[in-house]
Amino acid sequence: MSTTTTIAGDTTGVPRFVSTAAGRGRITFVRVLHAEWIKLRSLRSTLWVLATAVFLVIALGLLVTSGTVDRWPNMSTGERERFSAPNASLTGLYLAQLAIGVLGVLVVTGEYATGSIRATMSAVPHRLPVLWAKTAVFATVTFVLMLATCLVAFVTGQAVLAKEHIDVSLGDSGVPRVVVGVAVYLAVTGVLAIGIGAIVRNAAGGIAIVFGLLLVLPEVVRALPSDWQERITKYLPSEAGQALSRWHQTEGVLSPGAGITVFALYAVGALAVAAVLLGRRDT
Incomplete structure (x- = not known):
């Protein structure tokens, strides 16, 4: 949009056109966030992978809780003591993490595969805001969707466990931490x-x-001598991160707070390396 005006001191008397849209195209982080949100929801793979993660969390939770109810009368005392009602309904975590991991990788590598990363970096020449925006958008979408999914899985799973009166409620001690964790x-x-x-x-x-990192490394560590396992296992990415979502806390594992902190440091470390390389390498 332009308006016609006469500039003071101009002796020619010729009207000048001054754009009122000047500055509207300025790059801001909010705009980069919006662009990354459009990219994420426009990808067909996003819908399918997230739908798979939702299905896995709910379906596996129902499967495990149903199997537990069938086996409960024949379970030993030790098995009953180790049983965790909230974790049983959220067993789908172990497969959902793979779906989320795949999509997280594709969010970045998909642009490199198609060459569209060049357009992205031309629009945002400083580069790093693109990485931060991708991370913020994907982490937020994942958390919100998975929190809602976990609540559904928890409620349906506990409804199944109620047949044997071994269910828990969301208000019980430690349960909210498990679901949110x-x-x-x-x-x-x-x-x-x-x-x-x-x-x-x-x-x-x-x-x-x-x-x-999430599946193979823990199995490799299990092949080490037992004293090495005790020292290393609790610091592995998946083992540390899942400490926040465990209802029963056992010896030899990190506390919920320490565990998620260690896992977050792995993620921050990967982003830091990515940020350095992003500034040094060509697109």
């Missing part, structure tokens, strides 16, 4: 995946690393 863990998993994706810039490589 699963959502937090999955959100941080997404942040870690984005960092890894930005480092390797390759979908297959990034997904392999995420799977390796």
Whole structure:
């Protein structure tokens, strides 16, 4: 939009056109966030992967709680003591983390694969705001969606467990931490995946690393001598992060606060490396 005006001191008397839209195209972090939100919800893979994560959390929770109810009369005293009602209904966490990890990697590597990252970096030449915006948008979407999913999985799972009167309520001690903790863990998993994706810039490589950290590394550590296992296992990404979502706290593991802090440091470390490389490498 332009308006016609006469500039003071101008002896020509010729009207000048001054744009009132000047400055409206200035790059702000809010606009970068909005652009990343549009990208995320426009991808078909986003809908399918997030839908898969939702299904896994709810379906596996129902499967495990139903199996527990069937087996409960024949369970030993030790098994009953170790049983965690809230964790049983949220067992889908173990597979949902893989779905979130895959999508987190694809959020970054998809642009490199198509070449659209060049347009993104041309629009935001400082680069780092793009990484921060991708992280913030994906972490927020993951947390909000997974928190709602965990609440549904918890309620439906406890309804199944109520048949044997072994259910718990959301108001019981430690239960809210478990439900929210699963959502937090999955959100941080997404942040870690984005960092890894930005480092390797390759979908297959990034997904392999995420799977390796969350699934393969714990199995490798279990092959070590028992005293090494005790020292190392609690500091592994998945083991540390899931401390926040465990109802029963046992010896030899990190506290909920310490555990999620260690896991967050893994994610922040990956983002820091990605940020450094993003500034040094060509798109």
